[in-house]
Amino acid sequence: MSESSPAQPILTVRGLTGRIAGQLVVEDVSFDVAATGVTALLGRNGVGKTSTIRSILGLIDRTGEMSLAGTRIDRLPTHRIVQLGVGYVPEDREVFGGLTVAENLRLAERDRSPRRDEVRRLFPDLHDRRDQRAGTLSGGQQQMVSLGRALVNENRLLLVDEPTKGLAPKIVDEVAVALAEAAKTVPILLVEQNLAVIRALAHRAVVLSGGRVVYDGEASDLLDDEAMLRRHLGVHDAGEAA
Amino acid sequence: MAGLVADDAVLELERVGLAIGGARILKEVSLAVPAGELLGVIGPNGAGKTTLFNVVSGVVRPTEGRVVLDGRDVTREPVHRRAAAGLGRTFQTSSLFPALTVLENVRLAAQADLGAAASVFRTPRPTDAATERARDALADVGLADAGDRLAGGLAHGEKRKVEIAMLIAMEPRVILLDEPMAGVGSADVPALAEVIRGLHRGGRTVLMVEHHLDVVLGLADRIAVMHHGELLAVDTPEAVMANPTVQSAYLGEGM
Amino acid sequence: MTQDDLTGSTGATGTGAPARASRRRWLLVGGGLVAVAALAVLPLLAIDVPGVLPGPTYTPGTLQLLAFALLIAALALSYRMLFGLAGLLSFGHALFFAAGAYGLGMALDAFAPSDLPSGLAFTAAIGVTLVFGLVLALTVGALALRVTGISFAMVTLAFAQAGSVLIRRNPEQATGGDEGLALDITHVPEGLVGVVHTRNLYWMALGVLVLVYLVVLWVERSRAGHVAEAARENELRVRVIGVRPYTVRLLVFVVASVLAAVAGMGYLLLQSGAAPRIATADFTLTILVIVVLGGVGYRWGAIVGGIVYTLLDQRLTALAGSPAIEALPDVLRIPLSEPLFILGTLFVLVVLFLPGGIAGLPGRIRTGRRSHPAEPLETTDA
Amino acid sequence: MDTVVLLLVTGLGLGALYFLVASGLSLIYGLMGVLNFAHGSFLTISAFLGWEVGRRVSDGTWLGLGLSALVGVAVGAIVAAATEFLIIRRLYERHIEQALVTVGLSLASVALFEGIWGTDPIYTERPDWLTETTTVLGARIPNDRFLLIACAVLVLGGIVLFLHRTRYGLIIRAGVENRHMVTALGIDVRRAFTLVFAIGGAAAGLGGVLASVYYGYVSAHLGSVLLIFAFIVTVIGGLGSLTGAAIASVLVAVLQQFANFYLAGTGDFVVVVALAAVLLVRPRGLLGRTT
Amino acid sequence: GGGEGGGDASTAAAVSVGMITSQTGPLAAYGEAYTAGFEAGLDYATDGTGAVDGREIEITWADDQGNPDTAVAKAKDLIGQGTQILAGTVVSGIATSLAEQAEQNRVLYISGPAATDAVTGVNDYTFRSGRQTYQDVATAGTFIGDPAGKKVVVFAQDTAFGQGNLAGVQAVLGGQGATVEGVLVAEDATEFTPFAQQILQAAPDLVFVAWAGASSGAMWTSLAQQGVFDVAPVVTGLGDVSTYGAYGEAGASISFLNHYFGGASGTDVEAAMIASLEEAGATPDLFSPDGFVAAQMIVHAIREGGDTVDGMIDALEGWTFESVKGEITVRAEDHALIQPMYQVKLVQDGANWVPELVDTVDADEVAPPVAGE
Numbered sequence A: 001m002s003e004s005s006p007a008q009p010i011l012t013v014r015g016l017t018g019r020i021a022g023q024l025v026v027e028d029v030s031f032d033v034a035a036t037g038v039t040a041l042l043g044r045n046g047v048g049k050t051s052t053i054r055s056i057l058g059l060i061d062r063t064g065e066m067s068l069a070g071t072r073i074d075r076l077p078t079h080r081i082v083q084l085g086v087g088y089v090p091e092d093r094e095v096f097g098g099l100t101v102a103e104n105l106r107l108a109e110r111d112r113s114p115r116r117d118e119v120r121r122l123f124p125d126l127h128d129r130r131d132q133r134a135g136t137l138s139g140g141q142q143q144m145v146s147l148g149r150a151l152v153n154e155n156r157l158l159l160v161d162e163p164t165k166g167l168a169p170k171i172v173d174e175v176a177v178a179l180a181e182a183a184k185t186v187p188i189l190l191v192e193q194n195l196a197v198i199r200a201l202a203h204r205a206v207v208l209s210g211g212r213v214v215y216d217g218e219a220s221d222l223l224d225d226e227a228m229l230r231r232h233l234g235v236h237d238a239g240e241a242a
Numbered sequence B: 001m002a003g004l005v006a007d008d009a010v011l012e013l014e015r016v017g018l019a020i021g022g023a024r025i026l027k028e029v030s031l032a033v034p035a036g037e038l039l040g041v042i043g044p045n046g047a048g049k050t051t052l053f054n055v056v057s058g059v060v061r062p063t064e065g066r067v068v069l070d071g072r073d074v075t076r077e078p079v080h081r082r083a084a085a086g087l088g089r090t091f092q093t094s095s096l097f098p099a100l101t102v103l104e105n106v107r108l109a110a111q112a113d114l115g116a117a118a119s120v121f122r123t124p125r126p127t128d129a130a131t132e133r134a135r136d137a138l139a140d141v142g143l144a145d146a147g148d149r150l151a152g153g154l155a156h157g158e159k160r161k162v163e164i165a166m167l168i169a170m171e172p173r174v175i176l177l178d179e180p181m182a183g184v185g186s187a188d189v190p191a192l193a194e195v196i197r198g199l200h201r202g203g204r205t206v207l208m209v210e211h212h213l214d215v216v217l218g219l220a221d222r223i224a225v226m227h228h229g230e231l232l233a234v235d236t237p238e239a240v241m242a243n244p245t246v247q248s249a250y251l252g253e254g255m
Numbered sequence C: 001m002t003q004d005d006l007t008g009s010t011g012a013t014g015t016g017a018p019a020r021a022s023r024r025r026w027l028l029v030g031g032g033l034v035a036v037a038a039l040a041v042l043p044l045l046a047i048d049v050p051g052v053l054p055g056p057t058y059t060p061g062t063l064q065l066l067a068f069a070l071l072i073a074a075l076a077l078s079y080r081m082l083f084g085l086a087g088l089l090s091f092g093h094a095l096f097f098a099a100g101a102y103g104l105g106m107a108l109d110a111f112a113p114s115d116l117p118s119g120l121a122f123t124a125a126i127g128v129t130l131v132f133g134l135v136l137a138l139t140v141g142a143l144a145l146r147v148t149g150i151s152f153a154m155v156t157l158a159f160a161q162a163g164s165v166l167i168r169r170n171p172e173q174a175t176g177g178d179e180g181l182a183l184d185i186t187h188v189p190e191g192l193v194g195v196v197h198t199r200n201l202y203w204m205a206l207g208v209l210v211l212v213y214l215v216v217l218w219v220e221r222s223r224a225g226h227v228a229e230a231a232r233e234n235e236l237r238v239r240v241i242g243v244r245p246y247t248v249r250l251l252v253f254v255v256a257s258v259l260a261a262v263a264g265m266g267y268l269l270l271q272s273g274a275a276p277r278i279a280t281a282d283f284t285l286t287i288l289v290i291v292v293l294g295g296v297g298y299r300w301g302a303i304v305g306g307i308v309y310t311l312l313d314q315r316l317t318a319l320a321g322s323p324a325i326e327a328l329p330d331v332l333r334i335p336l337s338e339p340l341f342i343l344g345t346l347f348v349l350v351v352l353f354l355p356g357g358i359a360g361l362p363g364r365i366r367t368g369r370r371s372h373p374a375e376p377l378e379t380t381d382a
Numbered sequence D: 001m002d003t004v005v006l007l008l009v010t011g012l013g014l015g016a017l018y019f020l021v022a023s024g025l026s027l028i029y030g031l032m033g034v035l036n037f038a039h040g041s042f043l044t045i046s047a048f049l050g051w052e053v054g055r056r057v058s059d060g061t062w063l064g065l066g067l068s069a070l071v072g073v074a075v076g077a078i079v080a081a082a083t084e085f086l087i088i089r090r091l092y093e094r095h096i097e098q099a100l101v102t103v104g105l106s107l108a109s110v111a112l113f114e115g116i117w118g119t120d121p122i123y124t125e126r127p128d129w130l131t132e133t134t135t136v137l138g139a140r141i142p143n144d145r146f147l148l149i150a151c152a153v154l155v156l157g158g159i160v161l162f163l164h165r166t167r168y169g170l171i172i173r174a175g176v177e178n179r180h181m182v183t184a185l186g187i188d189v190r191r192a193f194t195l196v197f198a199i200g201g202a203a204a205g206l207g208g209v210l211a212s213v214y215y216g217y218v219s220a221h222l223g224s225v226l227l228i229f230a231f232i233v234t235v236i237g238g239l240g241s242l243t244g245a246a247i248a249s250v251l252v253a254v255l256q257q258f259a260n261f262y263l264a265g266t267g268d269f270v271v272v273v274a275l276a277a278v279l280l281v282r283p284r285g286l287l288g289r290t291t
Numbered sequence E: 001g002g003g004e005g006g007g008d009a010s011t012a013a014a015v016s017v018g019m020i021t022s023q024t025g026p027l028a029a030y031g032e033a034y035t036a037g038f039e040a041g042l043d044y045a046t047d048g049t050g051a052v053d054g055r056e057i058e059i060t061w062a063d064d065q066g067n068p069d070t071a072v073a074k075a076k077d078l079i080g081q082g083t084q085i086l087a088g089t090v091v092s093g094i095a096t097s098l099a100e101q102a103e104q105n106r107v108l109y110i111s112g113p114a115a116t117d118a119v120t121g122v123n124d125y126t127f128r129s130g131r132q133t134y135q136d137v138a139t140a141g142t143f144i145g146d147p148a149g150k151k152v153v154v155f156a157q158d159t160a161f162g163q164g165n166l167a168g169v170q171a172v173l174g175g176q177g178a179t180v181e182g183v184l185v186a187e188d189a190t191e192f193t194p195f196a197q198q199i200l201q202a203a204p205d206l207v208f209v210a211w212a213g214a215s216s217g218a219m220w221t222s223l224a225q226q227g228v229f230d231v232a233p234v235v236t237g238l239g240d241v242s243t244y245g246a247y248g249e250a251g252a253s254i255s256f257l258n259h260y261f262g263g264a265s266g267t268d269v270e271a272a273m274i275a276s277l278e279e280a281g282a283t284p285d286l287f288s289p290d291g292f293v294a295a296q297m298i299v300h301a302i303r304e305g306g307d308t309v310d311g312m313i314d315a316l317e318g319w320t321f322e323s324v325k326g327e328i329t330v331r332a333e334d335h336a337l338i339q340p341m342y343q344v345k346l347v348q349d350g351a352n353w354v355p356e357l358v359d360t361v362d363a364d365e366v367a368p369p370v371a372g373e
């Protein structure tokens, strides 16, 4: 699974600082996303996980050095970054409510031969609702559209922000399976509150606190260390939600 | 259908149905919620849980059936009238007034019952009752210090808490919570659960849609299960968890 | 709609450290009183600001211009309440200004033959006009507020257009059509008639402005003001709290409209007449321009905007006819000799580069931050 | 009978003109949320430049008119695209400010046109056929009305096809809702928006040249006259709905004709009443989306 | 200039005159013609000195922008600075406002080309230097000979101007036994074809058209297309030079009433005016005489008025003098300006249309009835 050596991260972030309306929301953050597998980005509510992802994509004002597989991306506009092969699943789904499910997916297709069957296999419900306007879908259904939009292309990196938020346990399982499968071929930077999902998927973990990185290492080391969990994530019962 | 209804029910749904352009989104939902109960509502995505809340709160009008609040048929009443009658709710995606401060958001809820027309023009003071109530409500959810921040700048989890604080400040008797835990960090879940328990303990009736099963199981007196717009079962947590349909349609294998 | 850069204070945020806030409040009140006092003594002084005012401040020409500016500021202030506070983008505000001006003019006309004591007739005419403005505002507001966002703007535009056409049609010879309505001075107090009394008219205009300011302040600070502000942000949410945004909006709409009518009455007296121009959509647009130029986020922005605009309009016209401009080559001369071109361009530049308007300038300089209050155009409705 | 026919057909002709203005307005508003007060100016400048070129080449002939139309369309598209590129773009998603900027633009541009071309209307020449009439069911219909109607139908068809059959149409429709997300899918949405303005401007440009044929003059206020009705039509039809705008254009214009003729010149009032009535019954207009 | 008349100037103070007219705005072109006429008239009346009996006339020009608010502000400013005489404006609405100011502040006001009848007899302080709507209408009446039993249709816009014309026709021709019917069109209407039909259905003997503004081209086209010219003579007022082309082919079929066009009267005064205008690089036009007359009246008022408003009013009331259009009288009762009018037709001259005099209508024949009686 390693054309590039594991020492070569797919994404490097150095000194990333992001602002919204002049207000600092990400402060001097540095970390790497490994070239394979899932890297988890963790932290309590409001530490700036979403903002970090959005800064990487250039959706908010940012400074710092970032490269994707060796290409500097910190000065590129969002659409150019994405065209380099980045899939993005935003925090609040952000489906186009006025477009149909099919149109949402069609819009996302970048590749010459998009992986429509793949998406259809993962989320059969979407296929049945392809002509429904996405705005009338339930929250969970919208999440599937959002995931589908990222998975329909061949990517070099997926940025996934809280994909299981608001999903029924059964779907959480399915999404986790889908992500695990995707992770076999593409590295993922995953923000997730559900530690069970993290435990099942993530190899590495980066923990943010107060806008800065406070942990960067093996995911299992973090998850197994109660003291660290408590300190960084404020979690008391690591075995929760199992 | 009157036989279904318990005497002390504050909220009753009678054969409520909703069809939008041929799609039947709610089918004959009948439900009676006795005063003081905390009813969990679970079901797969798209089952119609949010829609049910929309019907109860008046955001959407059902195409069939009746909604009865405190013995009064409110099916045709607008949202604000139901809210004034003591029905509070939150939304699945947070919905605050982003340009107002946190305290102002909550104070709006606290002063919602504007009272006589003359008082509409009264200027609120930093010390008046509504502000006091708003501060207390913020303290209850652990945001006592956040009063002066703009609501638009809060992180997701904080927004959820502010929404609950707004509910507390409104002092409604019936509360609808739509996925209050969605997006809340694991660390804060227990605290928020405590806040909800507090809401309930004060004697209020709470309906809560939630996918965090452990939270639902820990809090709910009874659990209603929805599937394809129908009410599959309303029962104690134990009985619901043992139900095989619930297992297959909702829970899956578990991780 | 992102609300990212919402940092402009609307003045309604009265919380914060109470001690500091109250000191600030006293400073503001004091500053306001000083400003009003300074404006009030202007007619007694001979301040000459060449290039800005046509002459020393005691001369009728200058006082007339300043009084006009004050009335426009009052009108802008009432519009700001509608637009800045409640987020109601109305294209029909001019209608109420015209209702005040024409209403009073027609009422005075109607009372002219009567042998009521003049003072009484004058007061009665004002009373009748206020009631007329109120009823008109209630009717238009009740209908237009059934819709929101752009639709609301269009309904108000349509009503104003109808009003404007009606005025120009000159039904029953009542409005004077294109030629406008002349003020019948039979019952107008002598102190408000003639160039020698321009000073009194100036003080009247100042009085109107102060009155409008106080009412606006009161409404914005009230619970109704807060609810209106919240409804601007998220209508459904307000309904879920148990308030009907419609009622509160109607309230704000009616108050703003009646205030506009008051300014309109002042205008009639000052100008000794009313012209159909004040009922057109263009006039509403001008008010909108003034409010934005001054800064939507601030009450005093509307005042500054009104004064600056009026003076600028007057001065640019003077500039356009000046020999310096005449001598320029065509490419420069043609645009520069059109005051509206300069004003329009200036306005575009302000919106682009000075989002807080003139009033936002000090704040920008202080914090180096952008600040502009953004109003959602389309409120959520389900 | 022939009066009714006359009123109907001339109403259709006027409706066609309304639609040519409203189509761009509706497109730009519906897709980008920009209430474009400068739309009238796009129309006016196109009419002026179209006239300037047309008369120099061949005044009052079909060739001249054709050239005018081409120039008008091109000018409309270019001016609109430039407006978007240089000004509107800086204010993306700040819809109120965008509308305000266009207000400023329209004030400034009308003044500029007055400075350049004077305040008096400039009377134009047109091909003879257009000044003649054709008798339909006893009514003598001026021929230029037919030209207007034909152009409006073509424009309607063209734009609808564009939006629903092309990828750009899809991008535009999505970009309206959430610009950030469209860029986050790897699409340069700004180009799409410039395109929308260009299309709207081109329709207005054609409308401008045709308006100068219809009115027989060009003047700095040509656009403002039509703009208010175009706004009303857009709202009645349902913001963003092109078909709605088309239907509303015809309804409004025909209603106006009949009211002006039979109800003592009350056309304007009837239109206002119609607007209020439609919005009160259907707050989102005739064909507006109902979410 | 006559500025150096040493001794005289020191004993007699200068007279300040405020001229308010449109230099910008929709009627700027009219304002320009009026202004040029005034300069020529002042030259003529003061023999090129710009002074009366050694007293300098200090003229302050102000731009009303076509906007009454601006005009009133300027007027107040001028009055505040001690101006004794105001004059000017093309805009009827402004003229009535200025008349109001003149009365309130007791200054003399000589209104400009504004045609509204309302200015005549409005108050003691207000005079006029141009013709009024009534005179236009009465001139139209001269086209049908004896109006008794004839049917006249007035086709006009539903504005104060149009209504004024209809009322005028009803008074003038109706009074002489004609049946007068109005076809009033909403000002904002853009489609005139149906109204042309309406005119045809009325089977008129004379169609009087009172139209202003940009839509006139479309209106004339509609009348021509529907064949209105085939059924009855059509009369309308001939505007300024820029409108000659507006009638298109219809121009040749219209009978025009006219206040003035360059060369209409052939008087000596006219020749002097044209010479003076041409020297200044201007051409004679519709409103040149109005400015010229205003200058004559101002000079006369200063000369005979004894420096008081009442004196000036007395001097002007009943004054008869030679002017561009011939002999003109300021009627004492209501200050109407009694003057001749013209019947004109347009003829094609190459690509242009030029006016040609058909007949001169006597001043008395078109004199309005005394206002307020």
Ligand SMILES: Nc1ncnc2c1ncn2[C@@H]1O[C@H](COP(=O)(O)OP(=O)(O)OP(=O)(O)O)[C@@H](O)[C@H]1O
Residues within 6 Å of the ligand: A020, A021, A023, A025, A043, A044, A045, A046, A047, A048, A049, A050, A051, A052, A091, B152, B153, B154, B155, B156, B157, B158, B183, B185, C003, C004
């Ligand atoms: N639009 C905004 N305006 C101002 N501040 C903002 C805005 N959005 C976010 N912030 C601030 O940025 C900080 C980081 O927010 P962000 O959404 O990135 O956190 P997060 O880690 O993703 O939280 P969550 O787990 O709740 O999703 C928060 O403290 C919030 O106050």
Ligand SMILES: Nc1ncnc2c1ncn2[C@@H]1O[C@H](COP(=O)(O)OP(=O)(O)OP(=O)(O)O)[C@@H](O)[C@H]1O
Residues within 6 Å of the ligand: A132, A136, A137, A138, A139, A140, A141, A166, A168, B020, B021, B023, B025, B043, B044, B045, B046, B047, B048, B049, B050, B051, B052, B092
């Ligand atoms: N206008 C509409 N047209 C067609 N289907 C609709 C419409 N509105 C809602 N639906 C469907 O109704 C169903 C119920 O949606 P609802 O939002 O109530 O689900 P939910 O139970 O809250 O799901 P989740 O847990 O994902 O939030 C969904 O399948 C949705 O697609």
Ligand SMILES: [Mg+2]
Residues within 6 Å of the ligand: A049, A050, A051, A091, B156
């Ligand atoms: Mg987040």
Ligand SMILES: [Mg+2]
Residues within 6 Å of the ligand: A138, A139, B049, B050, B051, B092
């Ligand atoms: Mg839901």
